[in-house]
Amino acid sequence: MSNMNSYEAVTSRSNEILKKALGMDYSKLESGGIAFDYEKMMSETGYSFEEIIRIQREAGVGNTPLLELKNLTALIRKISPKGKGARIFVKDEQCNPSGSFKDRRASISAYHAEKNGYKGIVAATSGNYGAAVASQAAKRNLKCIIVQECYDSKKIGQPEILEKQRKCECLGAEVVQLSVGPELHYAFLRILEETGYFNASLYSTFGISGVETLGYEIAMQCRERFGKDPDYVIATHAGGGNLTGTARGLIRAGATGTKIYGASVDLTGLHMASDIDFNRKSFTTGHTGFGVPYATDPDHSDVPRSAARALRYMDNYLIVQQGEVFYITEALSILEGMERGPAGNTSLTAAFALAQELDEDQIIVVQETEYTGAGKHPLAQLSFAESMGIELKFGDPKLDKPGVNIIFPEHPSQIKATYFDMNRLKHSYIKNAVKHVNATKATKEDVKFLMEETKMDKDFVLRVLEELNIEII
Amino acid sequence: MSVKKGTWVQIRNIVLKPEERTSKIPDETKKTPLYMWVKGYLNSEGNIGEMAEVITVTGRKMTGILEEVNPAYTYGFGENYVPELLKIDEGLREIMSGGNKNE
Numbered sequence: 093m094s095n096m097n098s099y100e101a102v103t104s105r106s107n108e109i110l111k112k113a114l115g116m117d118y119s120k121l122e123s124g125g126i127a128f129d130y131e132k133m134m135s136e137t138g139y140s141f142e143e144i145i146r147i148q149r150e151a152g153v154g155n156t157p158l159l160e161l162k163n164l165t166a167l168i169r170k171i172s173p174k175g176k177g178a179r180i181f182v183k184d185e186q187c188n189p190s191g192s193f194k195d196r197r198a199s200i201s202a203y204h205a206e207k208n209g210y211k212g213i214v215a216a217t218s219g220n221y222g223a224a225v226a227s228q229a230a231k232r233n234l235k236c237i238i239v240q241e242c243y244d245s246k247k248i249g250q251p252e253i254l255e256k257q258r259k260c261e262c263l264g265a266e267v268v269q270l271s272v273g274p275e276l277h278y279a280f281l282r283i284l285e286e287t288g289y290f291n292a293s294l295y296s297t298f299g300i301s302g303v304e305t306l307g308y309e310i311a312m313q314c315r316e317r318f319g320k321d322p323d324y325v326i327a328t329h330a331g332g333g334n335l336t337g338t339a340r341g342l343i344r345a346g347a348t349g350t351k352i353y354g355a356s357v358d359l360t361g362l363h364m365a366s367d368i369d370f371n372r373k374s375f376t377t378g379h380t381g382f383g384v385p386y387a388t389d390p391d392h393s394d395v396p397r398s399a400a401r402a403l404r405y406m407d408n409y410l411i412v413q414q415g416e417v418f419y420i421t422e423a424l425s426i427l428e429g430m431e432r433g434p435a436g437n438t439s440l441t442a443a444f445a446l447a448q449e450l451d452e453d454q455i456i457v458v459q460e461t462e463y464t465g466a467g468k469h470p471l472a473q474l475s476f477a478e479s480m481g482i483e484l485k486f487g488d489p490k491l492d493k494p495g496v497n498i499i500f501p502e503h504p505s506q507i508k509a510t511y512f513d514m515n516r517l518k519h520s521y522i523k524n525a526v527k528h529v530n531a532t533k534a535t536k537e538d539v540k541f542l543m544e545e546t547k548m549d550k551d552f553v554l555r556v557l558e559e560l561n562i563e564i565i
Numbered sequence: 566m567s568v569k570k571g572t573w574v575q576i577r578n579i580v581l582k583p584e585e586r587t588s589k590i591p592d593e594t595k596k597t598p599l600y601m602w603v604k605g606y607l608n609s610e611g612n613i614g615e616m617a618e619v620i621t622v623t624g625r626k627m628t629g630i631l632e633e634v635n636p637a638y639t640y641g642f643g644e645n646y647v648p649e650l651l652k653i654d655e656g657l658r659e660i661m662s663g664g665n666k667n668e
Contacts, residue, residue, distance in 0.1 A: 245597035251640035271600040367594040475643020
């Protein structure tokens, strides 16, 4: 019995457990090579877009306001060359029942779980998604377990994660808290197996199709107010679902001219599985520690094939520093009277930087906010950082060292986005896609798939495959 | 301290011992066990620091070392105020009340 539950035994039957817990057979999507049928997978929910909207309305999700940040735009124009300074709008997703856009993701999973007779749902998340699943489970009379990476080995936890634990528990969920480590997946699989509950994965088709309504609403709201689509939509990027779902919704609405940018906080140098680094970062998500690996290797999540595939849609990837995001979070409070975040404020910071480069008639939409309060407010985060020995100072934020210091800009003109090298990401993605199936050959179908996955031409894909010694057949 | 059956408590157990952990993690993590904390109603009278069984809100039976009784949420807005945020506010107000760069 104990052998059956060993780490090796449980992880080796991962696919079988996940298949039962999602009611979806991923093997039929596989080509046998590098390619798999992404669009077929996305239609596997069995729900039309109209049904998804109906499910969300029924659960009080979506249809959030699009607010103009006039004072922030005015500030940008004060520090930009004449004629520059795009208008910034924000989709106030904190208006969802549990306080973030994650309700869109959870609503479809909870509906599907109830409809298919599952007694409960489980999700592995330390973020807002836990509260969203707990909230939607409550509405659907489902039991709910949230599995969190929460503490270091000394039981010290970031206030932001502790607040998410509280919220899940206050919404009626059982929260299983773990110390640092990727073996969380093992504990998660054991719970799925033991309970027979539905896996409300962040990366399932249900989760991502639920975010499509967000992009769709943005296009509709912009057309109604300005008679045009937004020029740019910026999404905070971590696991890729936020950006993927939003982009798909924009495309569904026909807003194909809108540029989709991802934004993450730079946490270079901090190891995501380190018991020491865990509490030395002031952002628990929306950072490069998730953003880069999930963009370049989407299929290492808790489902066999992730529906969150950011490189299919991302036009640019903007990197901002911790000190810059705290500065903009403060500006949002002081200049707009809105306490939000931290999540959406990463993309807002990137928007603040990008707007300085764009003409005044351009429109940037920051596609989310989240509720804030105890644990999540900058006061809580920064006070905790100081207690962990992180130095707070003013200066050039680009010179910071994540885990050692946080540098606030002395002037907002110092807030500039760094453009991540997209070709490097795409190169790395192809390498991982090949490795995922241990491919030595690539068919025409594989090449076409990789072109779609990377938004690149045939020459680029063939060149990378050649470098990897993959034979084209 | 003796704790009555039915009390809301938090227990801790070990999911993986250091030697059972994956090799794909940094040394500082690998030398610690993977811990799990859960909350539930104590299933029989128990003592802090000793093994106990709880029933969670979803009805699962779990065992582990009894750590806390009626565990509270103790975080808030930080143990110390962060005056740097006031300095950011002042700077922003100053710029907003001043003229444009190109005027």
